[in-house]
Amino acid sequence: MKRTNSESLFEQAQSLMPGGVNSPVRAFKNVDGKPVFFKSAKGPILIDEDDNKYIDFIGSWGPMILGHSNPIILDAIKAQLELGTSYGAPTSIENSLARIIKSQVPSMEKLRMVNSGTEATMSCIRLARGFTGKNKIIKFTGCYHGHVDSLLVKAGSGVSTFGLPDSPGIPKELAALTYSCPYNDVEALSEVMNEVSDDLAAIIVEPIAGNMGFIPGNPSFLNTLRELCDAHDSLLIFDEVMSGFRVNLGGAQAIYKIQPDLTALGKVIGGGLPVGAFGGKQVIMDQLAPIGPIYQAGTLSGNPLAMSAGIALLDTLINVNPFNELEKASSEIMTHTKNLMNAKGIPFSTSSIGGMFGFFFSESLPNNFEDVVHSDDDMFKKFFYTALNQGIYFAPSKYEAGFISSTHDHSIIDQTKIKIEKAIKEL
Ligand SMILES: *Cc1c(COP(=O)(O)O)cnc(C)c1O
Numbered sequence: 001m002k003r004t005n006s007e008s009l010f011e012q013a014q015s016l017m018p019g020g021v022n023s024p025v026r027a028f029k030n031v032d033g034k035p036v037f038f039k040s041a042k043g044p045i046l047i048d049e050d051d052n053k054y055i056d057f058i059g060s061w062g063p064m065i066l067g068h069s070n071p072i073i074l075d076a077i078k079a080q081l082e083l084g085t086s087y088g089a090p091t092s093i094e095n096s097l098a099r100i101i102k103s104q105v106p107s108m109e110k111l112r113m114v115n116s117g118t119e120a121t122m123s124c125i126r127l128a129r130g131f132t133g134k135n136k137i138i139k140f141t142g143c144y145h146g147h148v149d150s151l152l153v154k155a156g157s158g159v160s161t162f163g164l165p166d167s168p169g170i171p172k173e174l175a176a177l178t179y180s181c182p183y184n185d186v187e188a189l190s191e192v193m194n195e196v197s198d199d200l201a202a203i204i205v206e207p208i209a210g211n212m213g214f215i216p217g218n219p220s221f222l223n224t225l226r227e228l229c230d231a232h233d234s235l236l237i238f239d240e241v242m243s244g245f246r247v248n249l250g251g252a253q254a255i256y257k258i259q260p261d262l263t264a265l266g267k268v269i270g271g272g273l274p275v276g277a278f279g280g281k282q283v284i285m286d287q288l289a290p291i292g293p294i295y296q297a298g299t300l301s302g303n304p305l306a307m308s309a310g311i312a313l314l315d316t317l318i319n320v321n322p323f324n325e326l327e328k329a330s331s332e333i334m335t336h337t338k339n340l341m342n343a344k345g346i347p348f349s350t351s352s353i354g355g356m357f358g359f360f361f362s363e364s365l366p367n368n369f370e371d372v373v374h375s376d377d378d379m380f381k382k383f384f385y386t387a388l389n390q391g392i393y394f395a396p397s398k399y400e401a402g403f404i405s406s407t408h409d410h411s412i413i414d415q416t417k418i419k420i421e422k423a424i425k426e427l
Helices: 004-016 071-081 092-104 117-132 186-199 219-231 252-256 304-320 323-343 369-374 377-389 410-425
Strands: 038-042 045-048 053-056 110-114 136-140 178-181 200-205 235-239 262-265 276-280 349-353 356-360
Touching: 053 410, 071 304, 092 110, 092 276, 092 304, 110 117, 117 200, 117 235, 117 262, 117 276, 136 186, 178 186, 186 200, 186 219, 200 219, 219 235, 219 252, 323 349, 323 356, 323 410, 377 410
Parallel strands: 136 178, 136 200, 200 235, 235 262
Antiparallel strands: 038 045, 045 053, 110 276, 262 276, 349 356
């Protein structure tokens, strides 16, 4: 498959943007390659600048759950376009999207719209600190919560890594307030808890993790988080920027039947336009300006185009409820892949929930970040490229999840299985 136009565009992009991209994962650094530049997309298909076609398993990292260029969403955006693109003032469609979200995620008694997932988690952290009057945060290694200063901290080995920022530019004094524990590990968490419980503002977690590959939280682990937060008057924040309206209508919190104090959303709720939202208990949310002392704002927050796209997408999702179908579709593809891999003696594990799935080159499914690190890197890279050259677009890193859409119908699933079979033959 030739990608000469992509290559020359990437060449130009590198003199314009750091690394040639506006978000790092896109650069294919994790798979030692050059990114594909796209010019259009329809349903499950992406078309690149060299007119190659790919069956898309990223879906813009979640939002394209009803396929690219879905006519219902395009029509909603077009209708709003005629009425104006931004007023910097309240609109009824903000009420509509807020009402829809609240109807499906009842723990969000009140919510506020922002423009990205990062803004949503950042605002949750500030609100948790302001509300509790405490400073420390516990997060879990491999969970990504956007590029928020306080949250760009990972654990090294051992139980707790105390305050080492992941990135230059983050004061160590700030990072020192963030504790990172291994995911799905109650024991390690309890030890850290003993150290920090007096000053713990919040525990933040991806209840279904999609940023270290796809790893669902263990129910007992997530229940422990709820109990510990209750016991120490700390807030439990579910970062459902990825899982919200992706694994099912109510998010991971509906699956596990756990009510967080605050929830961060993003990705799907914008229907492909830039949107985030955060919300939770009314007593907490009412601490925000203008009725409370904790400041949070946004010039383009609640943008009418983004709201219309989000409303059209969520309304359709609620009507169609495609989540069982989505899970069946990705399971069918991935079971086929696993059988072929195992027949070649290649260890492979996979799982799916709703419209998300994951696969790993490991005997058994990883339970945390360390396990993912130990899965076979070389094999991932090889398979990524043999699949890409067959026209299958998986996420370019073993630390990312897979996404499927309702437009991945029987014919697309069959085509995918054939392409994957060829890709595996070339390994
Ligand atoms: C994508 C993501 C974010 C950040 O959202 P942006 O819109 O990229 O800022 C935060 N948390 C999780 C779980 C995510 O998957």
